[in-house]
Amino acid sequence: MGNNKYKILVIEDEDNIASFIRTNLEINNYQVICAGTCEMGLRMFSSHHPDLVVLDLGLPDRDGLEFIQEIRKSEAIPIIVLSARTSENEKVFALDLGANDYITKPFGTEELLARIRAVLRSNRHCSELGSIPGGRFQLKDMVIDYDKRQVTIKGNEIDLTQTEYNIVAYLSEHAGKVLTYASIIQAIWGYSDYGSTKKLQVNMKNIRKKMGVTPGERRYIINELGVGYRMMEE
């Protein structure tokens, strides 16, 4: 028992919140270590080598964003940010600094667990999906065949352009994780300029149309308004 558990470092200064997160994660078979300040978080990070960090941005000693910068200098360990309900900018900023996902306070435990699972999975898969042929992705009635570069819904092929397919495939490779406009644009076009966000949004609109998605019906991709997109996962 114990050794093969994922180790999660929770950096949160509110004891009550840290406590309920710890309880929930432990029930779900994660090993949890807690830190109340950014300094302590950095120390525990280097001594315990966690598999994932849950980070509150509003810490008493330093800004949580500094923690992300500090860690990202050398490590690719996934980080999930807990953000108070402020502007989208803060989220985008944290994500572009290298955070893997964010969750807005107040959140339910189900939501947190789902994000943790998604981030851990996508971190494991990241290298695999790209390189291993024969990969398939399934979400509800939608199937993506990475070999044939084909998307089907209920067995019917969806006629996507190259770019549209690339976007859907890219999102599916990171299913469950929010991807910022900037990071999608970077991955699809390799460069970004003024107006690229709109270009991406227009492409997304076309993808929705071709898939027969209308607001409130048949949802595969979640719109994180002002931030980016998130492919759902089963």
Added chain:
Amino acid sequence: MENDKKDNQNLKDILFSIAVFCLTFAVNLLIQRLFTTQTLVPMIFVFGVFLISLRTHGYCYGIAAAIVSVFAVNFAFTYPYYKLDFFVEESIFSAIIMLVVAVSTSTLNIRIRDQETLRIREQEKLKADSEKERMRGNLLRAISHDLRTPLTSIYGATSTLIAANDSLPNDTKRKLLGEIQEDSEWLIRMVENLLSVTRIDDRKVEIVKTPIVLDELIDSVLMKFEKKHPSQRVETNIPDEFIDIPMDSMLIEQVLMNLLENAVLHAKGMTRLGLTVRMKGTDAVFEVSDDGCGIPNEIKEGLFTGSFVDSGAPVDGKRNNMGIGLSVCTAIVRAHGGDLTEENNDEGGATFRFSLKRNGN
């Protein structure tokens, strides 16, 4: 507009000055005919200059009147008549007196006017402040009252759970826990409304707008709404084409959520709930409509300001934060340069409507 006003004022000042001057001149001529004395002449001219300085704006009219008056006295009313002769010491002296009268009257006049405008401006600001203060007071009163209920219930339920944990049957525990969750969710919604108000309260801080794709916005709202009210279907009707609208999406989402939830909570007998967006020129018009009981006339007034909350008993004796929700909505829509309106439909139910500019920044 400002310029027109100024031109108008200048014209009035000029006409007034000329009229007063002509009048003084005429009176002097008359006096010259009636009495043979000259002593009144400078006095009447000084009086004319005084009147002009008093009634006109700025220094130039008074000074001009003073100079012209000196000429007039010299020309028409001192020997040699109808001839200018500046070497009379008298006329130089009277010129100085008139100028002093003109300048000091104008100075006094300008100072009084400045103080007056300052006073009016301050009064207006005070009025606006007190209006804002009043609205905030209403909100706070309503909210503190509304916060107490769920807090009491959460506190009571948790106390019970801690004190009697072993003796309570599992069903009761579940029920209590469910109630705690429900109340917390309600508190979250309330606090989110409060946060929005503080976010837009300071008029000087412009809200940050980013272009948001219409169907993404609607989908996002529906997703959140479904989570909270899984059984309530929302009929949507939005344009098919790509439309992006600059907005603070978090705030606009909240407006739509509040309007939809209000319908669920307050529109009794509702069978259908609709969310429609249509383009009208460059405006996107959002409508949330239901076929419930409509808004009673007696609470229509003050519906959007939060003031009806303390005007009487709650409509259904339950928590009633519709007023708060709506005043938050109004504040948000106004901050986007629009207005939130409400009307009862002919066939029953109510429609809430607001519009956002597609190319407005």
